[in-house]
Amino acid sequence: MDILIMVGQLLLGLSILVGVHELGHLLAAKAFGMRVEKFSIGFPPKIAGFKWGETEYSVGAVPLGGFVKISGMIDESMDKEFADKEPQPYEYRSKPAWQRLIVIMGGIIVNVITGIIIFVGLTYWLGEQYYPARLMDNGIVASSLAQEIGLKTGDKIVAVNGKALTRFDDITSRDVLLGSGAYYTVERGGEQLRIDIPNDLIGQLSRKKLGGPFVEPRFLFSVGQVDPKGPAAAAGMQAGDKITAIDQMPIVYFQDVQQALSDKAGKTVNVAISRKNTIDTLQITVTEQGRIGFAADLDRPVETAHFGFWESVPHGATAAFGIIADQIRAFGKIFKRELRAEDSLGGPILMAQMFGATWDWVRFWRITGALSMVLAFMNFLPIPALDGGHVMFILFEMVSGRKPSDKFMGTAQQVGMILLLSLMVFAFYVDIAKIFR
Structure with missing residues (x-):
């Protein structure tokens, strides 16, 4: 039953995100008079569908993505039959570059908007819950990894990167896990000590089974x-x-x-x-x-910061874009070899585990909002077969005045699909390896 709940939440979350992403492409294409042949949530084989106007709407059996088939566009379907025919006014290839750019960016933009709406809504309805720094009054319980970096049970962390601690959660904030040169200021035995945080701490947290939190308060x-x-x-x-x-x-x-x-x-x-x-x-x-x-x-006080609607907008947007910033910083750590790719990446199994074995709507929407921002970021990467690859080629055309040939675009699409399939295989490998680690 637990597995069914995890899988159910994953499929619902992915269906929502894929649906709004492809809807962004569809609406932009139709707005510029392009013919949309197919709109699918999930990949073939088709489970169900219907036709409305010129577009066939369907649900596919493989729920790990979706697609929109726009006439005159070389995409993941690898359909190039139109290449030898005269361009038609309703085709993607016949439209100005700026219109094609908006169509390609439509899915990314809608995913960003979806993520912002979710986080603004959560902030407005629930506020921001956090553990106040006074939980530190009795010191911490240091895990084995925390002890390795120099912390001890009974320490009182009073500052992170020189800034006074106000929320207990800041001990493992993004600045600590994804930053460089971070450090704690600790009170121990009446003295203040500096504990440097290794730049690969997030990787170590991913690899090691601590059996509990990295650090936690000592609770009366x-x-x-x-x-x-x-x-x-x-x-x-x-x-x-x-x-x-x-x-x-x-x-x-x-x-x-x-x-x-x-x-x-x-x-x-x-x-x-x-x-x-x-x-x-x-x-x-x-x-x-x-x-x-x-x-x-437990003596574990939780405080909540409440916001009006207009206050929730910047707070929610900041939380949403913070996820993209985290992705960029994580990629930076990978390139600097401070973080291993297998410690940062994950596939469907990891995502299902994130949703959990109980159906919690607050957690569901938090994870779905985060995944919406991650999906937008990943799709923007300049890899052929992703939206970012198409954006890269359109920008080249707009700057140089030369449009890449259909043959080149077809080859690039094939290379991109091979890369994406390889990444999916790697993600599944990472998921399975973490289970048996």
Whole structure:
């Protein structure tokens, strides 16, 4: 069932994004009097379709893309039958370069607009939720990777790149993961230290299985809901209890409980609890999963910044374009060999995992908005067979006054398709390799 939910969200998200992308091409083409022969969401074989006017609308069985077939244009269909015929007024090739440029850019523009609308809507309806920096009052729990770069459990990160920390999330912001020369300012033992962040931190995070966050706050806690069928309930633990020790190991933070139980699977432990100013000791058998059967009530404040509609527009647009900026910075790291391509790229399996095994509409629209901006960016790359490749050739024509021949365009399209298919195979390989890593 989990897989079906992940796949369902992926297919719905891709269908929306591919649909609006191809619609951008279609509307621009029709606006300039070009004949659109086919509009498809998904690649053949065709599952269903209908014809309206001169255009056949269909849904294909391969849901990893889509296409618009415009008369007189060499595209992924590799149809060149028109090349030996006299150009017709309704054909793509008969139109001025500036009109063809707008038609090619139509899909990219609509994807950008879609991404902005989604992020503006999310900002307006939900605001921006974040963990305030005061979560740092008790210091952090450092993962193994955080310890490798010099952080320690108990450190208090007070600044990132010299700027005072206001939101806990800024510890792993895009400036940290995609920047160069980033550093933390840390309070440790009454002193302030500088911890340099390696330029390939994002790659290391992708490769290593940390079993938890890179860093997280140390949370004060009390016992929340107790599993009525678990060993803690059987021993008499109740909601509101405070655990003070496990096998005489002092417990202050929730992470202390996790550490104390980490090697006690199947064993009985003595759990000291405080309840209404009295201390009691419970004997609890730890499950094979290293748990005793309660949910922690964590001292974890979440703050929300709310915005009016007109305030949401620049905030949402900034969030949307920030994704494109992240893509550019990630490519820069790849070219500088600070990030391996396989750590940055992913295919349909990774995208499905991003959506998750539960249907959360907020998460769905966040991911769909991000993918819309990524799709716009990737399509703008100057690779033949992508929109960016067509843009490159049209700009060459506009500057030089010479139009590339149909033969050249056909060859370029074939080369581009080979590159794209190779990239898809590589993306599937990366996805599968991450599963078995």
